[in-house]
Amino acid sequence: MKTKTELRMVRTNCHSFILCFLLFINGIAKGQQAQPIIRFGVIADIQYAEKEDHGSRFYRNSIEKMDSCIIGLNKKKLAFNVVFGDLVDQGPKDLKPIMAHLRKLRAGYKNVLGNHDYVDVKDKEMLYKQFDMPAPHYVFEKANWMFIVLNTNEVSEYGANENSPFLKEWRDLSATLKREGRKNSLPWNGGISSIQLNWLENNLKRAQNKQKNVLVFTHHPLYPENGYEALNNREILRVLEMYPNVKGVISGHHHEGNFAYYNKIPSIVLEGMVETSKENAYGVVELYPNKIVLIGHGRMTSRTLDF
Known part of the structure; x- marks a missing residue:
């Protein structure tokens, strides 16, 4: 039979073991939280072109x-990289050297189409193929995240084929924006069609059902x-x-x-690479x-956005 002193020692040892175990578990949790679930590279508005500099834009310097x-x-351990459009300034005629550079990225790349990418393009609905994209707008998933790539050039004068329903949609939308006095009714801006908007919502529902962040x-x-x-x-x-x-929008x-919250949704606008003669602009998310x-x-501005 144990003495009172021995029983106290047993209880003390048990308490110490439980405390150590809880601290160990807490340390593992903190260690896991200290490591990102996903890490990816971001580049915006390379706008390479074989043309003279204009203002603050140095088109040829984008290669360097x-x-x-x-x-x-x-040098980073990345899951993928994303280029947020305007890979070139004057359409696909200058695209080859940029695509050759992108293929050197060890983690691969995902492209987004920009308005300058459409310059002098005849079949605009097929342009995505020249940019190694699966479609003009698409979805991919990593871990517990879904990434939705929109094509905001779909409804525009420069991005829609002649006789396309998207062109009519642009005319109607443009007229409405002008009546409302909106500042964004400009020839280099575009939007998404009602079809793509429906596609977006279907994917958001799918992500919600799969309990994935977006x-x-x-x-x-x-x-x-x-x-x-x-x-x-x-x-x-x-x-x-x-x-x-x-959880956010990146553009x-x-x-x-630029940066702002729309209600609780952070909207990050990345600085363009083509600006300035020497200073670069890219980042890791x-x-x-x-x-x-x-x-x-x-x-490129560093930011920390808490959920």
Whole structure:
């Protein structure tokens, strides 16, 4: 039979073991949280072209910037890379050297179409094939995340084929925006069709059913509104805000970069690579269970966004 002293020692040892075990489990949880679930590279508005510099845009210099960008991204352990449109300034005639550079990315790449990518293109609905894309708009998944790539050039004068229903949709939308005095009714802005909007909502429902978080990738920003936003950004945002698993929107197009919350949805606009003669602009996004971290290089702004 144990003495009172021995029983106290047993209880003390048990308590110490339980405390150590809980601290060990807590340490594992914190360690897991300290590591991102997914890490991917981001590039926007390379806008390479064989043409003279104009203002703050140095078109030929984008090749040299891509060299250092690829070296930097290849040093990281990434799941993939995303280019947010305007790979070229004057359409596919200058695309070959940019695609050759992108193929050097060890983690591969996902492209988004931008308005400059459509310059002098005849069959606009098939343009995506030249950019190694599965479709003009598409979805892919990694871990517990779904990534939705929109084509915000679909409804536009420059992005729709003649006699396309998308062209009529653009005319109607453009007329409405002009009547309302919206600043974004400009020839280099576009939007998504009612068909694509329905496709978006179906994928958001699918992500919700699968309990996946969502990031939306676009060329034209959805927010804030300053004249660079997609033509029907408000309709798109109304759909997105219905789904709490949408954790953010990342876009290009506005080379200065930008950021704002639309209700609880963070909208990041990435700085464009083509700006300035020497300074680069690219970054790495890290996705955690409770936050998004953007680590910017060069002109790209670093941000931490808590859920």
